[in-house]
Amino acid sequence: MEWQQHHHVNGGCLLYGQPYVLDAGVSGIAQYRFGSDFNSDLFAGLSVAAVALPVSIAYAELAGLSPAVGLYASIGPLLAYALFGTSPQLMVNPDAASCAILAAAVTPLAGGDPSLYLSLATALTLFTGILCMLASVFRLGVLANFLSRPILVGFLNGIALSIFLGQIGKVLGFQVTASKIVPKLLEIISKLPSTQMPTLLVTLFSIAVLLLVRKFITKVPAALAVLVLSAVVVKLFDLQSLGVAVLAPVPAGLPALALPIVPLDTVPQLLGSGAGLALVLFTSGTITSRSFASRGGYEVDVDRELVAYGAANIASSLAQGFVVTGADSRTAMAVTAGAKTQVTGLVAAAVIALVLLFFTGPLQFVPLAALGVVLISAALSLLDFSSLRLLWRMDRRECGLSLVTTAGVVALGSINGILIAVALAIVRFVKHTARPSVELLGKEKGLPGLHSIDRHTSAKAIPGLVLFRFNAPLVFFNAEHFKQCALKAARASGEDLRWFVIDTIPISDIDINGVTVLKDLKQKLAGQNVKLVLAGRQSEIETGLRQIGEQVENVSELTFPTLRQAVNAFSTR
Numbered sequence: 001m002e003w004q005q006h007h008h009v010n011g012g013c014l015l016y017g018q019p020y021v022l023d024a025g026v027s028g029i030a031q032y033r034f035g036s037d038f039n040s041d042l043f044a045g046l047s048v049a050a051v052a053l054p055v056s057i058a059y060a061e062l063a064g065l066s067p068a069v070g071l072y073a074s075i076g077p078l079l080a081y082a083l084f085g086t087s088p089q090l091m092v093n094p095d096a097a098s099c100a101i102l103a104a105a106v107t108p109l110a111g112g113d114p115s116l117y118l119s120l121a122t123a124l125t126l127f128t129g130i131l132c133m134l135a136s137v138f139r140l141g142v143l144a145n146f147l148s149r150p151i152l153v154g155f156l157n158g159i160a161l162s163i164f165l166g167q168i169g170k171v172l173g174f175q176v177t178a179s180k181i182v183p184k185l186l187e188i189i190s191k192l193p194s195t196q197m198p199t200l201l202v203t204l205f206s207i208a209v210l211l212l213v214r215k216f217i218t219k220v221p222a223a224l225a226v227l228v229l230s231a232v233v234v235k236l237f238d239l240q241s242l243g244v245a246v247l248a249p250v251p252a253g254l255p256a257l258a259l260p261i262v263p264l265d266t267v268p269q270l271l272g273s274g275a276g277l278a279l280v281l282f283t284s285g286t287i288t289s290r291s292f293a294s295r296g297g298y299e300v301d302v303d304r305e306l307v308a309y310g311a312a313n314i315a316s317s318l319a320q321g322f323v324v325t326g327a328d329s330r331t332a333m334a335v336t337a338g339a340k341t342q343v344t345g346l347v348a349a350a351v352i353a354l355v356l357l358f359f360t361g362p363l364q365f366v367p368l369a370a371l372g373v374v375l376i377s378a379a380l381s382l383l384d385f386s387s388l389r390l391l392w393r394m395d396r397r398e399c400g401l402s403l404v405t406t407a408g409v410v411a412l413g414s415i416n417g418i419l420i421a422v423a424l425a426i427v428r429f430v431k432h433t434a435r436p437s438v439e440l441l442g443k444e445k446g447l448p449g450l451h452s453i454d455r456h457t458s459a460k461a462i463p464g465l466v467l468f469r470f471n472a473p474l475v476f477f478n479a480e481h482f483k484q485c486a487l488k489a490a491r492a493s494g495e496d497l498r499w500f501v502i503d504t505i506p507i508s509d510i511d512i513n514g515v516t517v518l519k520d521l522k523q524k525l526a527g528q529n530v531k532l533v534l535a536g537r538q539s540e541i542e543t544g545l546r547q548i549g550e551q552v553e554n555v556s557e558l559t560f561p562t563l564r565q566a567v568n569a570f571s572t573r
Contacts, residue, residue, distance in 0.1 A: 037340040044337035045347020047221075051333045052093055052348060053355060054223040057247070057366070058374040062163065063099040063322055064107065065121060067247050067363055070094060071356050072255045073321030077312035078349040082342035085308035086300045087289045089339050091330035091348070092312045096378050097159045098281045098323045100166075101414040105273035109266050116262075120270065122317045123260040127274035129313030132282060132306050141286075141302030143279065148425060152283060153387045154402035155421045158409025160382035163375055170372035173199030173243065181411050198242040199369050206230050206373040221333070223374045230370035231362060245368040250360040254353060255320045276418040277323055282309055285326030292331055329381070401428065436472030438485045441503070441563075450563060464496050465570050467563065469503040474514035483517040490525060497530050501566050502556075505536040510544055518555040531557045535566035 052074050060070025073094050081092040102121055110117035135143070168188050169176035173196025178184040206226045213222040233239065240246055262270070282305070289300045309325065316324050334344050391399035401424055409417030441450040444459040450467060451459045461467075466489055470482050490500055500521075507514075522532040534541060534556040541559065542552050552559055560566040 038343065040338040040340050041343040042347055044334050044339035044344040046351060047337040048091055048330050048334050048339075048344060048348040049351035049355075050224050051221040051330050052091070052327075053352060054221070054227045054374060055327075055329065055378070056094055056352075057227070057363070058223070058371045058378070059094040059096065059099045060322070061368070061371050062096065062103065062166070062375055063094070063121065064103045064117060065322060066250070067366075068250045068255075068356070068360075069118065069121075069321060071250075071352055072319045073316045073324055074352050075254075075349045075356075076315035076319040076321060077324040078345040080311040080315040081308050082345050084304070084311045085342060086304045087293060087326075088298070088341045089292050089296060089331060089334050089344070090285070090289045090300075090326045091334050091345055092285075092309070092324050093327035093330050094322065095281075095284065095325050095327050096163055096375070096382060097156060097284060097414075098277060098325055100159050100162060101273070101277055101280060101418065102323050104414045105270070105277075109269060118320070119260045119262050120266060121322050122320055123262045123266075124270050124274055124277065125313050125321065125323045126260060126317035127270050128277045128281070128323055129310045129315075129317060131271075131274050131278045132310030132313065135278065135282075136303050136306035136310065139303050141282075141306050143282075148398075148428065149387070150391055150398040150402040151405050151421050151425050151428075152287070153384050153391075154405030155280070155409060155417060156284075156382045157384060157388075157402070158406040158417055159414060160379040161406070161410050162414065163379035163382075167372040167375050167379070170245075170368045171199070171203040171376070172196065173245070173369070179413075196243055198239055198244050199367075202230060202233065202239065202244055202367050202369045203373060205233060206367075206370040210373060210377060223377070226370050226374055227366050230367050231365040234367050235365045239367070247364055247366045247368065247371075250356075250363045252357060252360045254356055257318045258320070260317060273415060276415060276422075278309075279422070280418060281313075281323060281325035282306060285309060288326040288328045288331055292335060296335070329378075430477070433472060434477045435481055436470065436478060438489075439469040439471065440489055441467035441469060450567070461493070462567065462570070464498045465567070466490060466493050466497060466500045467503060467567070468500065469506060471506045473509035474507050474517070475509060475511045476513040479513040479517045482514070483521055486521055487524065490528070490530065497528070499531050499533050499566075499570050500525050501533040501535050501563070501570075503536055503563050504534050504541055505563070507537070510541075512548060515545065515548065515550055515555060522555060522557070526557075533558045533560070533566055535560045535563040 053071070056070035056074045057067040058070075060067050060073070063069075077092045081090065085092070102124060105124060106117055106120045109120050135141070165181070165184055165188070166176075169191075172192070174191045174194050176184060176187055176191070178187045209226050209229050210222050213220055213225045217225070234244060234246060286300075286302055286305060289305065293300050312324050316322060330348075337344075388399060388402060391402060405417065405421050405424060408420035412420070439452045439454060440461065442453045442456075442459040442461040444451045444456050452469075453459045453461060468486055468489055470485070472478055474482055486500070486502075490497060518532070525532050532555075534552075538559050538561045545552055545555065558566075558569075560569065
């Protein structure tokens, strides 16, 4: 229809200058415009595949799986997201945080059995996808907001440090067996003299390639250059014979579709880990998709995104892959390369499939040290010290929450880190709602209106009048706090107090506990010859009180539609 005409803006769309949710999935592909979009999507898809290939192999190593599994996880999810996702630019791939969580969850259950490890990993991915789907049915996309930015920063910083420590052995040529942070550090220090020199040289070479490509050849994916050139060096100089560890041979061909089979006694643990994984990958993916959506001028639907993430992880599991989410580096590459639609993801998936079919041979020469360098680089990109500095300047309590989350992940592992992050988020939410801010209002000379006395040092209270603002709903978990703050304000105002006015605009809801404390407050103030007055939301307050069988007169002696009217009425009496 004509009123739905739109135009592309940086890969997104604007409707009469306003962002909106794009047609996506099957309907979006059905309306695809080959003439205007395909060339851009083709180039972007090739660019994404160039980044996804080495990163997927590296993340498979991080997850404790073979390189082939990493490539399997980069085909089906892209197809699934193209059908169900709401972002035209988001690339769904493995990422460092989810891989680290998967490894932490599966390793204790596998008991060192590689085949069982793969089955558990794919089963965990399947459960994660199913839980995402169920969360969408119950419209639980809002849960992503529970991991606040400070907590998420702390969580990702902890994951980054854990990845960094986990790769030191690979880049120095020795094995680190300890799992806890302190024993791991002590083991690394004790084994430094046994550093394998050929491996160290490969590591230094990989770092040099990474830095030089990033500085001088920015259009070439640095991770791809590292793996290709390090593999060439290993092959040319036969470094395997000198003890340089390389990838296992990658079997050619596409994976067979199959459901994972795992012992029944592992299912409860996998479901618990799947719930944590679903929360983390959805939160991380949502932050990525929303950030690129804001730049592109379009919107994403979080509940539909849950369906898309669920479908992507189910597809990955059936194809013997592992957990995936919105990948920031591959999405950034897609945007930079001019991606218009999810056809970009389809092209990338096709390229990776072709590599699996015809070009797996050279992968067996990729050194583990080069993969370690790629993973350390990814870990360093996760570290966010700028956000920590900002939090320190704005709110040191939030900065403390972030640091506690980081310490929890590093010291106790990623699974326990998720629990710590969620617990901190809940505690923060409960504290914020149970102990909301309270303000006393007054007049400031030379400025119209009423102002917070705490924030405006020159603002003065009106003699004989308390203007009290409670910035939260008045319900069971904060009603007593409200009453204590109100009585304290009344006492502090002195014996001249005649009216105690409550600004009800911030009080968006009130329950029976709130009504009870208002009645109690009215009674206590009346004993001091002080009137309790409600100002703002007059009709809503009256309607709400009638619904629970109360009369306005029972909780307040006077009501006014606005705070200004209450002040004017007091001045005339």
